[in-house]
Amino acid sequence: MKQFDIESKILIVGLGLLGGSYAKALSKKGMYVSAIDIRKESIEYALKNGIICEGSTEVQKQMIQNADVIVFALYPKVFVQWIKEYQHLFNPDTLITDVTGVKKCIVDEIHAILRSDVEFVAAHPMAGREVYGVENSDDRIFNGANYIVVPTEQNTREGIANCKKLGIYLGFARIAELSPEEHDEMIGFVSQLTHCIAISLMTCCDNEGLVDYTGDSFRDLTRIARINENMWSELFMLNKQALLTQMDIFMHEFQTIRHFIANGEVDKLKDKMKLSTKRRALFDRK
Amino acid sequence: MKQFDIESKILIVGLGLLGGSYAKALSKKGMYVSAIDIRKESIEYALKNGIICEGSTEVQKQMIQNADVIVFALYPKVFVQWIKEYQHLFNPDTLITDVTGVKKCIVDEIHAILRSDVEFVAAHPMAGREVYGVENSDDRIFNGANYIVVPTEQNTREGIANCKKLGIYLGFARIAELSPEEHDEMIGFVSQLTHCIAISLMTCCDNEGLVDYTGDSFRDLTRIARINENMWSELFMLNKQALLTQMDIFMHEFQTIRHFIANGEVDKLKDKMKLSTKRRALFDRK
Numbered sequence: 001m002k003q004f005d006i007e008s009k010i011l012i013v014g015l016g017l018l019g020g021s022y023a024k025a026l027s028k029k030g031m032y033v034s035a036i037d038i039r040k041e042s043i044e045y046a047l048k049n050g051i052i053c054e055g056s057t058e059v060q061k062q063m064i065q066n067a068d069v070i071v072f073a074l075y076p077k078v079f080v081q082w083i084k085e086y087q088h089l090f091n092p093d094t095l096i097t098d099v100t101g102v103k104k105c106i107v108d109e110i111h112a113i114l115r116s117d118v119e120f121v122a123a124h125p126m127a128g129r130e131v132y133g134v135e136n137s138d139d140r141i142f143n144g145a146n147y148i149v150v151p152t153e154q155n156t157r158e159g160i161a162n163c164k165k166l167g168i169y170l171g172f173a174r175i176a177e178l179s180p181e182e183h184d185e186m187i188g189f190v191s192q193l194t195h196c197i198a199i200s201l202m203t204c205c206d207n208e209g210l211v212d213y214t215g216d217s218f219r220d221l222t223r224i225a226r227i228n229e230n231m232w233s234e235l236f237m238l239n240k241q242a243l244l245t246q247m248d249i250f251m252h253e254f255q256t257i258r259h260f261i262a263n264g265e266v267d268k269l270k271d272k273m274k275l276s277t278k279r280r281a282l283f284d285r286k
Numbered sequence: 287m288k289q290f291d292i293e294s295k296i297l298i299v300g301l302g303l304l305g306g307s308y309a310k311a312l313s314k315k316g317m318y319v320s321a322i323d324i325r326k327e328s329i330e331y332a333l334k335n336g337i338i339c340e341g342s343t344e345v346q347k348q349m350i351q352n353a354d355v356i357v358f359a360l361y362p363k364v365f366v367q368w369i370k371e372y373q374h375l376f377n378p379d380t381l382i383t384d385v386t387g388v389k390k391c392i393v394d395e396i397h398a399i400l401r402s403d404v405e406f407v408a409a410h411p412m413a414g415r416e417v418y419g420v421e422n423s424d425d426r427i428f429n430g431a432n433y434i435v436v437p438t439e440q441n442t443r444e445g446i447a448n449c450k451k452l453g454i455y456l457g458f459a460r461i462a463e464l465s466p467e468e469h470d471e472m473i474g475f476v477s478q479l480t481h482c483i484a485i486s487l488m489t490c491c492d493n494e495g496l497v498d499y500t501g502d503s504f505r506d507l508t509r510i511a512r513i514n515e516n517m518w519s520e521l522f523m524l525n526k527q528a529l530l531t532q533m534d535i536f537m538h539e540f541q542t543i544r545h546f547i548a549n550g551e552v553d554k555l556k557d558k559m560k561l562s563t564k565r566r567a568l569f570d571r572k
Contacts, residue, residue, distance in 0.1 A: 099331075126500065128502075145502075146498060148499055160338045178499065186496065189491070189504075190499065190501065191501060194503045196506055197540065197560060198503075198562070199543060200536055201483075201491060202565045203539055203561050203562050204538070204540075204564035210475070210476055213432050213462055213463050213476065214569075215413060217477050217481065217510050220480075221484070223566075225566040226566045227563055228559075229555075229563070244544065247451055247547075248544075249491055250486055250490050253486040253536065254486040254537065255537075261523070265525075266519050269515075269519050270516070271518050273485060273515035275488070275489050277515070280484075280490070280509075280511040283508070286357045
């Protein structure tokens, strides 16, 4: 496999918010970026605005063979389907990576079907916005954010290093590494559980009038309640067991705090608040 | 009662983050602001930085009698105690207001003990920060925020109008009015419930290592998990029934969503996400 560097040619498959933000970040560094997306307007917008050098709504052999790195920014199931249909077009030694929000099931499935002469290194950029499409893409979402590489035993040291370098070129602040299982447990907690909470807050009662009264707390806890139902329901289902476990852990703790309030156990309630304050402080320092 | 205007003299009792932010906002408008606080450093800091014109660590008769409006920015129980001890020093026709985060119990208790020739109009500024003290005060927290006046039948039209004008002078974007019962139900939901959720997220498992992996969702949902345990446990206990009710409503909805995920009821899950998205959009437009 070629070393990833500024000369590497990147193909983005799926030019939505994340794919578009990848393209912007890498084009700004002076790299050659092409893209494939079924939506004609996305390709036209990206070409017109200098986000990509080359684009197509069709799967073009030449574009695929020209790429050193192919980034899949598709819904999980579409990603797997795409690999099945078009992997015969890959150049040997191409690095394949992705942005998928769940890992274990996807990584296993891709490795099971993928040609042995190309390498897939899974990655999860921990960045996003509550809006969609290349028109809303913004490479600044990567500043200060975490990029998680999720390798398996089938990956080479070279492939993993190249995937990490991509994260650095994109502008992420921190490059981390987790196993697929660790990733899915972590994501069940920090991302999927928090989305379930935000949704529940918005749907548990008729709160449309509250906008006239609320402070920032409610706004903060519900920002992510604007959610793409197709993408997120797919992600939830693909990570069902880890998510249910995290929901149960959270609910147990929430019930404990409810119990302290109901029984006036103020000292125990304060202990929870002190622990919460101490732990949360860590997140502000970094 | 005198009309509230730019000539009104304001006394702040309790010069912490909120009291200090009130003082800054009103001093910047050119108003005469004095303050009483037991912490000597707070008074010295505020005098030195032009946040107040006059200050004392003692309860001074002259300062109290000179004020047209007295704002209590104290913990709820300290506020009630203060009124009991020092209300004999009030001038007739003084407007008394507060910033207390719970209303029904406080408003009832204050009205039960207060002299009949001064008027107390309760208010709740829906603004704050996760830091404390006059040194961290910042009047910009009121920009774009909601100010809720919580009158009872014992209040006069004049008193309520003066209290609302104070909110306008402070720089709040929206002045609303709720009954004490409505206020406490609302605050149980948008503020206290959200704090319980944030605390639970931080304390339900050992998550100190997560800072290397997490994205913005978890940060957003736990910002308010840095919490002053003395103030918030007091507020929770004073609004116990409303808070427990809101916790139960939330938990029931969260369980419903868990059920949809566990049973693969994807269409029902998507319906919740669509409703959540639609409702949350209202909060972005205003």
